[in-house]
Amino acid sequence: MSLYERRPARPPRRASSAVLTRGEPGSIRMLMGLRHPDVPAFPEFWAFPGGGVSKEDIEYARKRSGHGDDIQSMESLVTLFREVVEETGLSKSEDGGWVIVPHYVRKKLIEGPGAWIEALAEGMVYVDTSGASLVTERTTPPLAPVRYTNRFYHIHLGKYAPEPEHPPGRSEFTEFKWWNPEDILEQWEQGSARMAPPQVTFMRDIVDRCREGRGILEILSDLAGRPPMGPHKIEFAPGVECLPIPTATLPPSTHTNCFIIGQGDELLLVDPAIQDGEGRSIIVERLNELESCGKRIKSILYTHRHTDHIGDRSRIKEIVDVEVLGTSETLAAIGGGTVIKEGDIIDLGDNLPWTVIETPGHCPGMVSLISKSGLLSADNVTMVGTILVPSADGDMHQYMNGLQRLSALNPNLLFPSHGPVCAAPMRVLSRTLKHRMERHAKVLNAVKGGLNRLGDIALSAYKDAPDAPESLVRDQTLSHLRGLVKEGLVIEEGGVFTAIPTSGG
Structure with a gap:
């Protein structure tokens, strides 16, 4: 059976992202973080704080919601506030302002998924959805195995707001910056700043309207009235x-x-x-x-x-x-x-x-x-x-x-x-080459060890991949063997492979 098959894309998970602004009209800035170079998705890209909706977020939202509430929106908003606290330390205070939560609270939040709910119950952090407005929803296109339907919520923190702080241990972000949307879009166009496609088109939506003479808060308010949904340019x-x-x-x-x-x-x-x-x-x-x-x-x-x-x-x-x-x-x-x-x-x-x-x-x-x-x-x-x-x-x-x-x-x-x-092209290219060279060496070592038939060589060289389809393993082993023949390290006669002794013995 051919490995080339038509399959549907995986359904997206749900996520929330925070478009946090501060300042006065004419000097509004948006908070973004530069993602850590070791994170698996979009390393060294500028992004809004956010993340996936968790089981605990769903449970808390459903307990808190009343009859007639939009449960899914409440779940997304609980996620929003959790991610903002975890990634930036910013949280609503009891009097409605914005503060940086104490260090001991942030340490508690990284203990496990239930810690957030405990912190809410103990009044260490607050979820106040009144100031959060949905401004757009973007779904990861089907080019990625893990996809998200991401709701972007705007929260204006006021004229002044505390500076975000990294959490204890390793953060998803190495740097925070309050960006003018026009500046980051210009730097992206020049290749000096990186953003994932959803952020690029979102910034374009804002900047295009800014060039019409409109203010950022006015634009975000208009977007909240009719949030752009559906497919966007990638x-x-x-x-x-x-x-x-x-x-x-x-x-x-x-x-x-x-x-x-x-x-x-x-x-x-x-x-x-x-x-x-x-x-x-x-x-x-x-x-x-x-x-x-x-x-x-x-x-x-x-x-x-x-x-x-x-x-x-x-x-x-x-x-x-x-x-x-x-x-x-x-x-x-x-x-x-x-x-x-x-x-x-x-x-x-x-x-x-x-x-x-x-x-x-x-x-x-x-x-x-x-x-x-x-x-x-x-x-x-x-x-x-x-x-x-x-x-x-x-x-x-x-x-x-x-x-x-x-x-x-x-x-x-x-x-x-x-x-x-x-x-990170060099990382991916190096990783791919390293993987292939290691597999190449395993195939050669199997032949040097006395195995001379394709099936036996394949079993030895791919013993670390027991779940790989047998047909694929045999085919890739044969490709490596032919490469070794071309390099003068192995000879083949009638389906029998033999290592050529090196000059060093």
Whole structure:
């Protein structure tokens, strides 16, 4: 059975985020934190304080709610106040002001999930929902295995507010800053500040209205009257928009990232992997929006020939019939186009050229693209699951060499074909290469230890992954063995693998 299957995206969990403001009209600032470099999601990104709705939040909200109350909103608000206290130390006081809770309270809050409820019961912290207004709701697109429907609530702390403080132990944030929305959006556009896509579009909503001469508090009040919901533009970086397309792909991924590249009127469409009507609708809707703004697709580029990247070519051709770019191997699979190769420059006239990097290990003819914005890495690395190097047409030796070449480019950000944007490209590239080199060594050691048949070598090399599908384990072991043959470390004769003695014995 093929590992490439169409699966639905996981349903989102619920979360709350706090848009905390302070100051007077004309000098309003928003509190954001710089996420710790070691957190799993969006390290070194600026974000609002917040987190997921817990079981304890739900239990407390339901006990506190009266007949006719919006229970789900109350649950979200309890989460909001808990996260604000835990991450910033800020809490409502008994007289309605905002204070930093004592150190002993914060120590108590990190003891466990029940500590928050105990602190509420003992009057150490307070939940006062009267000043919190829902200003938007954003749902993580289906490119991530863990998704959230995140409610953003605005709370104005007044003209003056205490400075946030980090909790005992390691914090999710390394730094707090009161930002002017225009300043952080400008720094994001220049590449000197990072934000996740929901924060980017939210800041745009505010800044666009600020440029009409309106104040931030007025804008947030208007948003609270009619909070924007539903899908939003997914910007990984300036000029790098992502459209997750549902595809039959390798688990745990359920979608392939189609990219719209460019900041001017001419755009590049990368891997529009339409396989059905749902994917077609996603592409058509977005291209119609772009066309209404005077933008057009100049070319389509396919990173490689795998079906979860090419999709149904006839469907995309019906929508946009433009020049197709790809390597000779890729174009041979889709019926022709303009050949691209190592070092070619794709210039869209927006002062952000992209350079073609040939990285054929995962698939013959696969390319990546690099610019000052970051690295569009195709199927070299992923933020979800693992990358396979198929024994049928992949090349493990070239794959590991490609990872080394991409690491040498030291990209600013990484835009994978599956999963969210990566803020720490060197960490992910190094981790992926290290994993493959360790597996390579295990396969070689199995052969050196006297195992000479594929099945036995696979069992030995993958004994640390007992739940991995047998067919996958055998296939990846064979890819490693062929790489070792290419490197002159192993020979194969009639399905029997033997290690070549080194000069040192």
